[in-house]
Amino acid sequence: MECSGRTTNKGYYKVMAFWDKITSRGNVDDRRSVVSASGIGITGLLLLMGVTYLLGGNPLQVLLEQGPGQLQEQVSEEDTSQYAGVDSYELFVSQVLGSTNDVWTTLFSTLSKQYRPTELVLFRNYTESGCGGANGVVGPHYCPTDEKVYLDETFFVELRDQLGAQGGDVAEAYVIAHEVGHHVQYQLGILDTEPMSNTQSIEVELQADCFAGLWAYSIKDQGVFEFGEINEAIDAAAAVGDDRIQERTEGKIQPETWTHGSSAERVGAFNEGYNNGSLSACLAYTKNTL
Numbered sequence: 001m002e003c004s005g006r007t008t009n010k011g012y013y014k015v016m017a018f019w020d021k022i023t024s025r026g027n028v029d030d031r032r033s034v035v036s037a038s039g040i041g042i043t044g045l046l047l048l049m050g051v052t053y054l055l056g057g058n059p060l061q062v063l064l065e066q067g068p069g070q071l072q073e074q075v076s077e078e079d080t081s082q083y084a085g086v087d088s089y090e091l092f093v094s095q096v097l098g099s100t101n102d103v104w105t106t107l108f109s110t111l112s113k114q115y116r117p118t119e120l121v122l123f124r125n126y127t128e129s130g131c132g133g134a135n136g137v138v139g140p141h142y143c144p145t146d147e148k149v150y151l152d153e154t155f156f157v158e159l160r161d162q163l164g165a166q167g168g169d170v171a172e173a174y175v176i177a178h179e180v181g182h183h184v185q186y187q188l189g190i191l192d193t194e195p196m197s198n199t200q201s202i203e204v205e206l207q208a209d210c211f212a213g214l215w216a217y218s219i220k221d222q223g224v225f226e227f228g229e230i231n232e233a234i235d236a237a238a239a240v241g242d243d244r245i246q247e248r249t250e251g252k253i254q255p256e257t258w259t260h261g262s263s264a265e266r267v268g269a270f271n272e273g274y275n276n277g278s279l280s281a282c283l284a285y286t287k288n289t290l
Contacts, residue, residue, distance in 0.1 A: 017169055017229055019095045021222050026097025030090050031123040032153065093122055093151070096173045100180040103218035107279050108187075118142075118183040120149045120176065140175050142182035144191065149179040163248065165239035166232060170225065174212050174233035174270070181211030190286050198259050200286075205260040206269040207285035209237055213273020214282060220274075230274065237270045238263040 101117045108115035121127060127134050130146025139158075140151045156175075160167035182204075185191035191204060216230060238244060241263025243253045260266065273282050 017173075017226065018224050019092055019169070021224050022095045022099045022219065024098030024102050025094045026101055026117065027119045028090055028094045028097060029119055029121045029148075030086075031121060031127050034123075034127070089153070090122060092169065092172075093120060093176065096176050097180070099219050100177055100215050103215050104180070104184055106218075107214070110279065111188075113187075115184075116147075116187060118147055118149050118180060120151055122151050122153060124153050140179050142179050142186070144182075144186050144193065147183060147186065149176070149183065151176065151179070159236065159239060163239045163245065165236045167236075168229070168232035170229045170232035171236035174216070174236050177212035177215040178208045180215070181208030184211055185286075198257070201259040202261045202265075203286045206265055207282055209261075209266050209269035210273040210282035210285055212237075213270040213275075214277060214279065216270075216274045217277040233274075234267055234270060237266040241266050 097118075097120050101115070104115045104117075121129070121134065123134060125136050127150070129143050129150055130148065131143040134141070134143070134150035134152070136152040136154055139155045140149070142149050156167060156172055159165045159171070159175075165171060182191055185204060185207065190207070196204065212233070216225075216233060219225075220230070240260065242258035242260050243255070244263045246253050246257075255262075261269070269282075269285065272278075
């Protein structure tokens with residue numbers, strides 16, 4: 001099997017699945033070579049906290065980690081010349097995004113709707129966004145203001161090293177498909193601008209996991225995945241369960257504070273989409289009127 005890869009300051013990344021079998025391409029705005037010369041700012045911080053709350057995160061955590069010292073000017077010293085042009089990682093992201101465009105264009109047509117593809121902004125550490133700024137603290141996320149997905153490439157190092165996921169390209173593709181799932185929810189009117197309760201947030205997040213499963217289901221007969229590779233996505237879903245994160249970071253589990261669901265729930269939601277390929281089953285995760 002031919003594999004493509006690249007060397008970064010985080011180590012060697014090897015693409016393993018047959019992504020070249022996907023001929024569609026999504027729109028990727030690669031900003032990894034852009035050095036950010038400004039911090040997130042007070043206005044950006046407030047917007048970021050608001051969006052974090054909207055999408056089920058903890059805005060107080062953002063405030064704690066983006067304290068006064070972090071609001072000052074930030075200048076990256078990283079050599080960004082390695083990101084010039086289209087490298088294998090940008091191509092990989094574009095292929096995954098293109099395949100999400102294909103499946104959601106088809107599924108929207110079954111609802112007599114037209115899917116509007118999202119753009120994915122690929123960056124490292126910080127970039128400007130319609131939600132006041134995209135920062136690695138928040139991780140991959142969807143901004144409903146500009147309808148774009150923001151992906152900090154460095155998140156996957158944390159996913160592996162801090163959250164205990166095995167990592168891999170299929171795991172990263174799952175994360176992209178999950179964030180695209182929020183874009184789908186926004187277009188369907190499931191994700192709006194009103195703050196959500198923890199229960200509602202969990203429902204939305206589990207549905208996005210199910211949507212990611214639908215994406216994987218849509219390409220599994222194209223020969224993209226080798227035997228067992230889908231387990232990378234399942235492992236990643238388990239790694240970002242609220243119980244698993246709390247146990248690793250706080251040493252205790254507090255279900256009353258959950259906003260994304262347990263590891264078992266997230267794996268179950270992904271498998272619901274992947275094993276059955278049923279849009280109606282995924283829609284049932286939230287109280288919608290479609």
